[in-house]
Amino acid sequence: MSVELPAEEDTVRFGRALGAELAAGDLVLLAGPLGAGKTVLTRGIAEGLGVSGRVSSPTFVIARVHPAGARGVGLVHVDAYRLGGDLSQLDDLDLDSDLERSAVVVEWGEGMAERLSEDHLLVRLERRPDDVRLATFEPHGTWATRLAERV
Incomplete structure (x- = not known):
């Protein structure tokens, strides 16, 4: 499934x-070249979560934690670009424990964060x-059912 996003506000929406x-x-992984809109999309995700x-972009700090808002779900926003495929550095972020209380969005995480x-x-x-x-979606596990229910 794909969707066209003609303007930045469409990506945020x-x-x-x-x-x-x-x-x-x-867990949401964002893939695409520089300037494709990964951080803009994450900004919209954060608004939807109410964090x-x-x-x-957390490029230099690698990860930012946004405390939960009214919905009670926080956001961990990771930019894995600088990790260069180093899985030990990803492990050091301890993201699996963050998954218990937050949604985790990983830019440049394909091939690593799955x-x-x-x-x-x-x-x-x-x-x-x-x-x-x-934007093209590739659902894995229960996401296949979740997306099918929305379409």
Whole structure:
């Protein structure tokens, strides 16, 4: 399943809808080149979860924790770009314990973070030459059923 996101606000709006569906324990992996909209999508997810704190790329700090808001679900936003595939550094973040109380979104996590949970949603973002983003979903585990129920 894919969706076109013509403008930044469409990406935020889509993220907001996805965030509204997330629960503690959910893992979302975002894949795509620089400028594809991964952090913008995460900003929308944070709004949908109602978490506290400004969402920005955690490239230099690797992970940011946003405390739970009214819905009671926090957000852990990880940028695995600088990890370069080093799984030991990912383990050092102790994300599997964060999954118990937060939704975890990992930018650049494909090929690394899937092992945190069989149940995860991979969202591939691409930026077309006309500047429209295309989000394609690859559900794994229970996400296949969850997405089918929404479509």
